[in-house]
Amino acid sequence: MSEPVNNEPAGKASHFIRDVVMADVAAGKQNGQVVTRFPPEPNGYLHIGHAKAVCLDFGIALEFGGRCHLRMDDTNPAKESMEYVEAIQADIRWLGFDWGEHFFYAADYFERMYEFAEALILKGCAYVCDLSSEAFKEYRGVPTRPGKESPFRNRDPQESLDLFRRMRAGEFPDGSRCLRAKIDMASPNLHLRDPVLYRILREPHYRTGSDWCLYPMYDFAHPLEDAFEGVTHSLCTLEFEVHRPLYDWVVSQLAPPIVPRQFEFARLNLAYTVMSKRKLLQLVQEKQVSGWDDPRMPTLCGMRRRGYPPEAIREFCDRIGITKYESLTDLALLEHCVRDALNRTALRRMAVLRPVKVIIDNLEQDLDVQAVNNPEDETAGSRTLTLTRELWIEQDDFMLEPPPKYFRLTPGKSVRIRYAGFLTCERVVQDDATGAVKEIHCTWNPPEDKLKVKGTIHWVSATRGVPATVRLYDRLFTVPEPDGDKEVDFKSHLNPESAIEVQAMVEPSLAEAQPEQAFQFERVGYFCADRYDHTAGAPVFNRTATLKDLWAS
RNA sequence: UGCCCGAUGGUGUAAUGGUAGCACAGCAGACUCUGAAUCUGCUUGUCUAGGUUCGAGUCCUAGUCGGGCAACCA
Numbered sequence: 080m081s082e083p084v085n086n087e088p089a090g091k092a093s094h095f096i097r098d099v100v101m102a103d104v105a106a107g108k109q110n111g112q113v114v115t116r117f118p119p120e121p122n123g124y125l126h127i128g129h130a131k132a133v134c135l136d137f138g139i140a141l142e143f144g145g146r147c148h149l150r151m152d153d154t155n156p157a158k159e160s161m162e163y164v165e166a167i168q169a170d171i172r173w174l175g176f177d178w179g180e181h182f183f184y185a186a187d188y189f190e191r192m193y194e195f196a197e198a199l200i201l202k203g204c205a206y207v208c209d210l211s212s213e214a215f216k217e218y219r220g221v222p223t224r225p226g227k228e229s230p231f232r233n234r235d236p237q238e239s240l241d242l243f244r245r246m247r248a249g250e251f252p253d254g255s256r257c258l259r260a261k262i263d264m265a266s267p268n269l270h271l272r273d274p275v276l277y278r279i280l281r282e283p284h285y286r287t288g289s290d291w292c293l294y295p296m297y298d299f300a301h302p303l304e305d306a307f308e309g310v311t312h313s314l315c316t317l318e319f320e321v322h323r324p325l326y327d328w329v330v331s332q333l334a335p336p337i338v339p340r341q342f343e344f345a346r347l348n349l350a351y352t353v354m355s356k357r358k359l360l361q362l363v364q365e366k367q368v369s370g371w372d373d374p375r376m377p378t379l380c381g382m383r384r385r386g387y388p389p390e391a392i393r394e395f396c397d398r399i400g401i402t403k404y405e406s407l408t409d410l411a412l413l414e415h416c417v418r419d420a421l422n423r424t425a426l427r428r429m430a431v432l433r434p435v436k437v438i439i440d441n442l443e444q445d446l447d448v449q450a451v452n453n454p455e456d457e458t459a460g461s462r463t464l465t466l467t468r469e470l471w472i473e474q475d476d477f478m479l480e481p482p483p484k485y486f487r488l489t490p491g492k493s494v495r496i497r498y499a500g501f502l503t504c505e506r507v508v509q510d511d512a513t514g515a516v517k518e519i520h521c522t523w524n525p526p527e528d529k530l531k532v533k534g535t536i537h538w539v540s541a542t543r544g545v546p547a548t549v550r551l552y553d554r555l556f557t558v559p560e561p562d563g564d565k566e567v568d569f570k571s572h573l574n575p576e577s578a579i580e581v582q583a584m585v586e587p588s589l590a591e592a593q594p595e596q597a598f599q600f601e602r603v604g605y606f607c608a609d610r611y612d613h614t615a616g617a618p619v620f621n622r623t624a625t626l627k628d629l630w631a632s
Numbered sequence: 633u634g635c636c637c638g639a640u641g642g643u644g645u646a647a648u649g650g651u652a653g654c655a656c657a658g659c660a661g662a663c664u665c666u667g668a669a670u671c672u673g674c675u676u677g678u679c680u681a682g683g684u685u686c687g688a689g690u691c692c693u694a695g696u697c698g699g700g701c702a703a704c705c706a
Contacts, residue, residue, distance in 0.1 A: 267635040278704035
């Protein structure tokens, strides 16, 4: 494990997994060693749910001076690829974690696993079964009824061994035979009813090529991977809870020096999104989104492109806690963490998303003013802005007939313009046909005049400002649980207004923004220069989050 | 219906037999050259019924509700 990657406070809330690890360390179990692992299958991109596991796995190791392995759990060649391996590594690094030298592929253990399987056969603890998959299901029984023993269950170990070797040699067609553990066909736990350990599958593997036509199943492979690596605490999600007896069975058969133990916690459910890899893949393939890194996706690369800082995601994962209760986390908590991080770090700039023109009739010459870059950070300094005779202001910041408590610009009234004095609306030019406001003519007062106004609005010089494409992102779905109803296609809840593009006018310095640089457009929200599309000549910004707006409600 | 797991304000969580606390959200106010941020205050909670105990959110029993398990996926 390398240096801690963040300096977040050490005082974390307790949870049952931390308690277990703490107790184990205190009791001197496993020589006081703490070794965890994050074991993704490289068949999709990492999302915020995985981030919860990553933060737990790496966080626990960091906290107890142990190490966390990154391991590709690649035992099913049909869906896995190197593209995903690389994306997973990049996302975890971006999140802020480092596995050092401890990067592994389950596929690299295939030979060792195979050898152990042979040993199991010789011990009489596993056998080759010739049942078809239909017959297999028939014999297994159902949860409420015990299963029946396979007619091949008591086959001579030597015969099983011979068949197993011929399975490896490719003598039998896919699915014709499998290797099974000999445990208990009457167990109320289906996973203990002689589970399949190996299947015949002629599928090239992205790492081992066509070396194998035999692949181990998760329940056999995973405990072995953990044991081979000396993992002490194997943390996974709740659906594997019923697999634990099998996990322990495999480990006890191997009897490794370090006995890994599995602990399960609830996966993250986030409101207004879907977390299943299958559904996310579907959104990508059906082009409902621009890709895995679409800023509306709950993927880490999507959130990165949206402008979510990694420390905000880590903070979020810290705050949601670890339990065995399957909850639905409010999106507002994630957004709070994002705003909190950005408020402290993002440079303030002015940008007008939906411009309307103001003409200052009494401004004789351009005027330079100083603007603070970040009121939360003195070291961020200030910049010079130029007030010019023609300005852009937000359409929302002017109303011909304002409702009560409207603090912005209205006919005959005054408003402060950020850092540059006051505007008083004298007259309005409207479009003859539509009545739309075309020009707002104002008189200007310097800051020293201290006009009594309630509001301050932002502005961009019409002659100095530059045009920019701004993408306004919102939640991808319109309901808290898009996949909550099995009868209804989750895609029917897609939010048609989740991505709106506008042509904005922004202050000149924004053209020089670096890709991925974060800003607060004052009074509007947090934005970042798009990682891929932004250039000085054609600036592109993504809305990360709006500012909280009490007035809007 | 067999087995396993779970249930604390609107949401997420803490309290490890001894005063139910924190955060988010919401509401009200203060401050403010961002209707932001910040600060102050407030509303709201132990699934039900029994039992053990001086004392139960916590332990036990039963029930209710929710989730998981019947891929040769992970």
